[in-house]
Amino acid sequence: MPNSETSGPSGARAPASRDVANNLRGPGSSATRRAQLDARRWLWRESALGRLQSCGRVPTGPAVELAVRAGGRAHWSGLVSCGSVHACPVCSERIWAARQDELSRLLTAAHDAGFTVSMLTFTVRHTAGDALSAQLDALNEAWTAAQNSTATARAKRDAGFVGMVRRLEITDGAHGWHPHLHALVIHRHAGAAAALGATMHRAFVARLRRFGVESWATSGGLDARELTLGQALAEVASYVTKGTYEALDPARAAREVSGGRGKRGRGASRSHWQNLDLAVAGDRRCAARVHEYERATKGRRALTWTGAVQLDGEPVALTLRDRFLSEPERSDEEIAADNDGDQTAVALFTASDWSLVRRDAAMVDLLEVVETAAPDRRFDAVVAYLDARGFRVVPWRPPPDPATVSQTVSHTVSQTVSHG
Numbered sequence: 356m357p358n359s360e361t362s363g364p365s366g367a368r369a370p371a372s373r374d375v376a377n378n379l380r381g382p383g384s385s386a387t388r389r390a391q392l393d394a395r396r397w398l399w400r401e402s403a404l405g406r407l408q409s410c411g412r413v414p415t416g417p418a419v420e421l422a423v424r425a426g427g428r429a430h431w432s433g434l435v436s437c438g439s440v441h442a443c444p445v446c447s448e449r450i451w452a453a454r455q456d457e458l459s460r461l462l463t464a465a466h467d468a469g470f471t472v473s474m475l476t477f478t479v480r481h482t483a484g485d486a487l488s489a490q491l492d493a494l495n496e497a498w499t500a501a502q503n504s505t506a507t508a509r510a511k512r513d514a515g516f517v518g519m520v521r522r523l524e525i526t527d528g529a530h531g532w533h534p535h536l537h538a539l540v541i542h543r544h545a546g547a548a549a550a551l552g553a554t555m556h557r558a559f560v561a562r563l564r565r566f567g568v569e570s571w572a573t574s575g576g577l578d579a580r581e582l583t584l585g586q587a588l589a590e591v592a593s594y595v596t597k598g599t600y601e602a603l604d605p606a607r608a609a610r611e612v613s614g615g616r617g618k619r620g621r622g623a624s625r626s627h628w629q630n631l632d633l634a635v636a637g638d639r640r641c642a643a644r645v646h647e648y649e650r651a652t653k654g655r656r657a658l659t660w661t662g663a664v665q666l667d668g669e670p671v672a673l674t675l676r677d678r679f680l681s682e683p684e685r686s687d688e689e690i691a692a693d694n695d696g697d698q699t700a701v702a703l704f705t706a707s708d709w710s711l712v713r714r715d716a717a718m719v720d721l722l723e724v725v726e727t728a729a730p731d732r733r734f735d736a737v738v739a740y741l742d743a744r745g746f747r748v749v750p751w752r753p754p755p756d757p758a759t760v761s762q763t764v765s766h767t768v769s770q771t772v773s774h775g
């Protein structure tokens with residue numbers, strides 16, 4: 356059963372209302388940050404995944420750094436990152452912003468080289484009791500079967516298929532989990548999307564039946580359309596808005612929590628982030644949904660790239676990525692961990708001081724203190740804030756040479772211990 360949020364004509368969807376990539380560079384929104392921190396604290400305690408319990412909490416070295424990026428956005432650096440594109444409210448934001456950037460360049464380059472971009476959406480019928488991991492297994496296997504069928508190979512040749520990028524999206528609706536696949540297909544021949552989509556969908560359905568799952572092309576199971584470049588870029592921008600944590604509208608949270616645990620209107624569907632916010636607000640049923648989602652998505656790729664492009668006169672085909680992008684692919688984990696470049700350290704904290712700060716609203720307050728202070732007053736503003744709040748925490752000015760951070764901190768820690 357498709358739902359209105361996910362099966363509409365995606366090409367016509369409004370472009371992203373929030374520019375997350377910009378948000379990563381400029382100062383952050385206070386309300387979202389505070390909600391995100393509450394979500395994180397809940398995950399540190401309650402997540403079913405060990406890496407999420409550590410993400411943004413456990414130091415990777417002797418010092419945790421309060422740092423600011425060139426655009427003025429402050430962040431905490433020197434902490435474990437989990438790299439979960441599905442389940443982490445912080446890592447997912449970094450990963451999707453990087454993927455949007457890559458895909459936008461790829462689609463623009465393909466379009467400029469004269470290729471057509473189409474979008475195929477495959478959804479399945481589901482019922483409230485279906486386990487998410489079983490649905491994802493069925494979806495994956497059916498998708499692979501759809502790729503490998505001889506009819507698909509023929510349809511791909513007819514379309515001048517060169518490659519595609521497939522995204523897994525999961526919402527939680529009144530009828531249970533609703534996973535579906537969106538594929539951006541790059542091909543040479545305009546007008547071929549419908550035939551390719553229909554052929555792949557037949558092979559998809561045939562394999563799904565082995566799992567007792569249906570997908571009906573005539574009732575929303577298949578959507579195939581050709582996109583303009585603008586529509587394709589809007590689609591990729593929507594990956595970021597849908598994949599990235601956004602605090603649940605407080606009115607909706609109050610309504611859903613007070614209206615009964617986990618209750619919602621017929622047809623209303625929730626993202627993982629909305630389930631997470633309701634779990635943080637004390638909804639045990641949503642907490643169970645969060646945990647099921649965490650376990651079921653662990654190790655599954657949100658985005659997969661396939662295909663190769665061989666241009667006339669070239670001896671070998673290049674992968675879709677190598678053809679259109681100059682840099683090598685980075686894993687989700689690499690993108691999430693690459694959080695510490697392009698920044699200036701403002702203040703250093705020992706691990707034990709960090710553990711005091713992160714238990715408190717100070718963790719977010721300090722980011723805003725740094726973002727609002729004049730650049731040459733940032734460290735003093737941090738110290739003044741900590742004093743005013745009565746914290747027995749002593750940050751250090753970063754040494755001019757970052758390579759000596761480790762020495763400075765271990766020296767100071769041993770001094771503190773010997774004097775303490």
Ligand SMILES: [Zn+2]
Pocket residue numbers: 407410411436437438439443444445446447
């Ligand atoms: Zn994370």
